[in-house]
Amino acid sequence: MTERLISGRYLLKRSIAGGGMGAIWLALDTQLQRHVAIKLMASHHLTSPESRQRFALEAKAIARLQNPHVVQIYDYGIDEGDVPYIVMELLEGEDLAALLERRLKLSPEAVVPLLNQVARALTAAHLAGVIHRDLKLGNIFLARLDGEEVVKVLDFGLALMDATENAANTESEVAGTPRYMSPEQMRGQTDLDHRADVWALAVVLYRLLTGDFPFSPQALETLRLGTATVLPTPPSRMVPELGTQLDEFFARALAPELSQRFSSARELAAAFTALVETGRPTRAAKVLVVDDEPDMALVMQLLLRKEIEENIYEFVFASNGEEALEKLRQHPDVEAILSDLKMPKMDGLTFLGRVGEVNPLVKVIIVSAYGDMGNLRTAMNRGAFDFLVKPINFDDLRSTLEKTIKHVRELRRMLRSTEENDLLRMFVNGGVVERVLSAVRTPLSVAGEKVESTVVFIDVKDFTELTRGDQPEQAIQRLNANFEVIVPELVSRGGVVDKFVGDAVMAVFRGQGHMGRALDACLSARQQLRAMAFRAGEGSPYSHGVCIGVDSGALVSGSIGARTLGRLDYTVLGDVVNRAAWLASLAERDQILIREELSQQLDSGFECTPLGARELPGTSVPLRVSELVHRREAVVPAADSTIRPPIRESVPRLAALNAASGKDAGSH
Structure with a gap:
């Protein structure tokens, strides 16, 4: 067919797949000069309002998911011919x-x-x-x-x-x-x-x-x-x-x-x-042999007969690189590959460059003749782990395999440890993980230490009351939507998320300028939630608002729990923690409360309003409280050196001003 331009930008090349709602086309994005996939609504659906709505919902559903395992969407629109289209990443x-x-x-x-x-x-x-x-x-x-x-x-x-x-x-x-x-x-x-x-x-x-x-x-x-x-x-x-x-x-x-x-x-x-x-028994080390010589299987069986009988090695064979890639997909537990260089269909050097696509941990041992030293050198430069020379010497083969498999197993053990630590960091902030690991390695460190820090409590306003009738999944999704906004603001300014307590999050800030960074994080989290609520509407998960309490001073940090039973928690203790929690419980929707004494220590960039004395629970001692209103000047740079704009106006206010002047509040 004649090449067709969609919306003056996407040049259709050829149809690559079909479906109920429409066909997928290979296209060229003429502005960015890259190939993309375009889904065009089928002609028999064009007159159906329900189909058009469903097509638009598909684009919105994909756009909502920023995940590496979901096909990514680049654009959505309606062509001059009134044909809806979705532009997506092109996959091979x-x-x-x-x-x-x-x-x-x-x-x-x-x-x-x-x-x-x-x-x-x-x-x-x-x-x-x-x-x-x-x-x-x-x-x-x-x-x-x-x-x-x-x-x-x-x-x-x-x-x-x-x-x-x-x-x-x-x-x-x-x-x-x-x-x-x-x-x-x-x-x-x-x-x-x-x-x-x-x-x-x-x-x-x-x-x-x-x-x-x-x-x-x-x-x-x-x-x-x-x-x-x-x-x-x-x-x-x-x-x-x-x-x-x-x-x-x-x-x-x-x-x-x-x-x-x-x-x-x-x-x-x-x-x-x-x-x-x-269910995986203790198994032999699996080795893939890639060689087009028909007697290679017999050679391996003769050289390593005893090791095969004792279940030390198990061999899989392929006659060329293409077949070897397929064998590698079928046997993801292969630990070492013995590969020839000269083979039909796909040679050893090409195969070597493709191995990492299928199994990045497996190691390749090149097997070739002395006269092929040039290719051997190229193979080593391309990532081959070692090489053997034909005719294969038994002792050389055995020692090379032992060394290679030991190396691969150590790599896999390290990867498992990394994955376990990454999983731990899903539940515990990375800074806490490092302190916990230090405590495990050095038992005396569980005694604790006294540090100057700022503690922040951010509580989702009336969350339990407003979600009492929801299904458990609905309540959890709603709460996590708020935390997905709050936590990045805390972490990006050097905060350590100590724990989630019901519908509240507690974070600790240490180091130089800890109080200023903590207050900036609170202001930014509040601003982001207001913006999300404005865009998503009152029925959205972000419409609750937050109550925030902040206190700063000396507190005790360390590992608490029953070490003998293997149950420890790394946390902070003291009046600072208690006061921050109490201030959060005292705050109204979107209020940030601190002690008046602390507000007087802040630089002129923070504007606070005194609220008078409040009585601490369980005591008759009054505490003078102030509300942090906003920042007049640019914020302190985040802990990761990311530059953030000054926090002056909430997004709803900016959106209203832009709407009045004909601008889009979400444009850049």
């Missing part, structure tokens, strides 16, 4: 449907990294109030990005937005791919929640492991009607080596009753990963 690779068609089924070890990446995408979607509703193999893409294989979730064309409000919808709707739909989704229930996607994820997992579906069409109809209890076909019946533990796993993952299933995609993925890890 294949979807899991194509992968399964080639491979027929995957090993549990190969499935684990795929499952965890999809779970991360779904977790991000569900936290943002988005239900995908059409998760299936064809909508999960294995993309090659920056030399790595990354899973991307695609096609949010049937997504439900603002999942917490779905119960208010009185019109039932059956949408999705039947073989992947949960019973409640097949029935078109109006209170559909994120667990419909968790069911679909379990079906995807089942298919990858067995190559088949867990339920027949007849069984799905029984599930839809709810006339009898139907369990999935045990996967061990289809693939005996999977074992009966996975039968129990899928009986839970695909239970007809919602309450009996996994509560989240992350929980399902974690449970499956744990089963694979614990």
